[in-house]
Amino acid sequence: MKSKFPLIILLPCSFAAAQTRPVDNLVQYVKPIIGTQRMGHTYPGATVPFGMVQLSPDTDTLSYEQNGAYNKDVYKYCAGYQYDDKTIVGFSHTHFSGTGHSDLGDFLIMPTVGALQLNPGTADKPLSGYRSAFSHSNEVAEAGYYKVKLDDDHITAELTATARVGLHQYTFPASDKSHIILDLMHGIYNYDAKNVWTYVQVVNDSLVTGYRQTNGWGRTRTVYFAMSFSKPFKHYGSKDYSDKQVYRGFWRKFNQEDNFPELAGKKLRMYFDFDTRQDEKILVKFALSPASSAGALLNLRTELPGWDFEQVKQQAQQAWQHELEKxxxxxxxxxxxxxxxxxxxxxxxxxxxxxxxxxxxxxxxxxxxxxxxxxxxxxxxxxxxxxxxxxxxxxxxxxxxxxxxxxxxxxxxxxxxxxxxxxxxxxxxxxxxxxxxxxxxxxxxxxxxxxxxxxxxxxxxxxxxxxxxxxxxxxxxxxxxxxxxxxxxxxxxxxxxxxxxxxxxxxxxxxxxxxxxxxxxxxxxxxxxxxxxxxxxxxxxxxxxxxxxxxxxxxxxxxxxxxxxxxxxxxxxxxxxxxxxxxxxxxxxxxxxxxxxxxxxxxxxxxxxxxxxxxxxxxxxxxxxxxxxxxxxxxxxxxxxxxxxxxxxxxxxxxxxxxxxxxxxxxxxxxxxxxxxxxxxxxxxxxxxxxxxxxxxxxxxxxxxxxxxxxxxxxxxxxxxxxxxxxxxxxxxxxxxxxxxxxxxxxxxxxxxxxxxxxxxxx
Incomplete structure (x- = not known):
């Protein structure tokens, strides 16, 4: 069936001019925030119809087990987000919608400013880590689009997506200590104990590829990625939180934590450093693949070749309009x-x-x-x-x-x-x-x-x-x-x-x-x-x-x-x-x-x-x-x-x-x-x-x-x-x-x- 939606869907007056009959902007009636409190277990972030990427904020990092016992509070975070929380840990790329069991939460990204912190901190002490306080008054959740202000670092985060690629846009303050953190440990099923293996290759100063294997609810789950920055990073590094005696092996011959192009381990977090002007926007494209990192790169280059955030957001919302018009x-x-x-x-x-x-x-x-x-x-x-x-x-x-x-x-x-x-x-x-x-x-x-x-x-x-x-x-x-x-x-x-x-x-x-x-x-x-x-x-x-x-x-x-x-x-x-x-x-x-x-x-x-x-x-x-x-x-x-x-x-x-x-x-x-x-x-x-x-x-x-x-x-x-x-x-x-x-x-x-x-x- 041919699409009936016009090129621009955000202004209702555009419909009348573009069509023989006016069509309501149905995207305006979608409220992804519905179900994010208490039992609904929905997420407010950006996705397209039936998309592989569900790019959404996560508001806590509970472990499935706590002191060797089942942690009942993990049930609250099946979708990674609870409306009553006051802090955001970051933005990960895969989420279940409305389930009664948790998993996913792959590849969490968080922008920060100031002294580098590579741990997420705690909800009661957000300044102890890279998480940030936020307010719902500065939060926008629409079909195919999410926006929030990260209050502690004065960064505005915006998210949209194609079927296989998440697109981040971060508006930074002026700083010579701006960072984008890639947390490869983060997951919704269990924050730090279910990562089987992670491999990362820094291809150049704006492209990173790799994969992550997890043993969570899905016992043998592997997700591949390709990550591209709109601006070259000036420096990057990593930290491995696993037992170095067991997991680092011969890698200890090198300084893997500082600008080393290949990284592997169970518990990796990476960071990428930038100098930013006031209100400078840095965009991140993050593609997923179920098959290979080459497949992720193909998905990225095919679905999202450019850097126009507004255009991608508009296309995502056009896709939703097309489906809602059914x-x-x-x-x-x-x-x-x-x-x-x-x-x-x-x-x-x-x-x-x-x-x-x-x-x-x-x-x-x-x-x-x-x-x-x-x-x-x-x-x-x-x-x-x-x-x-x-x-x-x-x-x-x-x-x-x-x-x-x-x-x-x-x-x-x-x-x-x-x-x-x-x-x-x-x-x-x-x-x-x-x-x-x-x-x-x-x-x-x-x-x-x-x-x-x-x-x-x-x-x-x-x-x-x-x-x-x-x-x-x-x-x-x-x-x-x-x-x-x-x-x-x-x-x-x-x-x-x-x-x-x-x-x-x-x-x-x-x-x-x-x-x-x-x-x-x-x-x-x-x-x-x-x-x-x-x-x-x-x-x-x-x-x-x-x-x-x-x-x-x-x-x-x-x-x-x-x-x-x-x-x-x-x-x-x-x-x-x-x-x-x-x-x-x-x-x-x-x-x-x-x-x-x-x-x-x-x-x-x-x-x-x-x-x-x-x-x-x-x-x-x-x-x-x-x-x-x-x-x-x-x-x-x-x-x-x-x-x-x-x-x-x-x-x-x-x-x-x-x-x-x-x-x-x-x-x-x-x-x-x-x-x-x-x-x-x-x-x-x-x-x-x-x-x-x-x-x-x-x-x-x-x-x-x-x-x-x-x-x-x-x-x-x-x-x-x-x-x-x-x-x-x-x-x-x-x-x-x-x-x-x-x-x-x-x-x-x-x-x-x-x-x-x-x-x-x-x-």
Missing amino acids: IMITAKDTEAKENFYTSLYHTFINPTTYMDVDGNYKGLDQNVHKAEGFTNYTTFSLWDTYRALHPFFNLVQPKRNADMMQSMLAHFNQTALHMLPVWSHYANENWCMTGYHSVSLLADAVVKGNAPFDVNKALDACVTTASNRWFEGVGYYIDKGYVPEDKSGASVSKTLEYAYDDWAIAQMAKKLNRMDVYNTFIKRAGYYKNVFDASTGFMRPRLSDGSFKKEFDPLDTEGQGFIEGNAWNYSLYVPQAPDSLIAMMGGRKRFAAHLDSLFTMELPDKYFEHTEDITRDGIIGNYVHGNEPSHHVVYLYNWTGMPWKTQERVRMILKHQYHTGPAGLGGNDDCGQMSAWYLFSTLGFYPVAPGSDEYAIGSPAIDKAVITLENGNTFTIEAQNQGDNNVYVKQLLLNGVPYNKYTIRHADIVKGGKLVFVMSNKH
């Missing part, structure tokens, strides 16, 4: 637009591009591969994102999502474990969370007709993945029809999630007329029944002898067979068969009452004793919006014959869990899943069971939305009379014809048309 909304107030377009921004950050401009990348086998005919992606938080993010991509980013599916199939082909990804990034599998939900993504793409790859090989990969008996109790699941709690923890969650994934495989097989596969997996899709205890009305852990675990508290989250939830939440996790679940739990009336209680009960304080400092963010009664297993639950009222309850509770969740401001997310954004829930629900429908071609109808929270589809069609959603009180759907019309269903098919959307909601304050 959905044009009409809303009653600016806050609604800020929530919507910031959510859209957050969904378009991950997964991230993971290949050089020539297609090279390092695979799971640690060899260099070349992506042929697709863009290779990484950062797959699949336990979260299979629910809404990837279904959203199948609607508004189908080409990218198809490439993501091919990236996952490449992952499968490169590992000897015969597994599709579970939670993978940077050529590493982290094995985080339960299920094998990559099969759901592939099934959803195939069922919705967005699979321009060998679909039968994809199905074979799904079957192989789901047949790996060594994985997380799968052997017991296959043999017994459930995972026994005494053999594999979180057994109920695993059983329920495997059953859903198996249903998704069955739908894919049915689409491909592979009925032998269908018959096998549709049977396994019913294994959720094997962990339902009719005597309590809840899903309950069973032991290997077939009995239910005796000690059982449906409100507790610890030791009860569940992960990130309790029996109340997970007993509702049968998205593939809501009618069967409702019948099993006593029929429509009793099921609806169960849902009502979920939202209205008050949990005693004792059930929060394991949450450390996570607090009660994201919780409404016993409904946990901040944890993904509950995301489909509110739409289950549709299957009880009480759709108005879905409608009123969807609007309640939207109102209470999503706000503008730094604390505007009621839980980790989880690589865009929370934001994708918001987008679907605000538009008025939601994918309860990805792998199906149907979406459940809800209650739209904007007046109008026009979705521009990649096939050239548009689908318009109009909500007549909607407002804070008018949350009930009085009538639906699809292309002018009354529509009486409470689901809408994917095909009806992508062929274009108009869906009208007539809203009312009465159900």
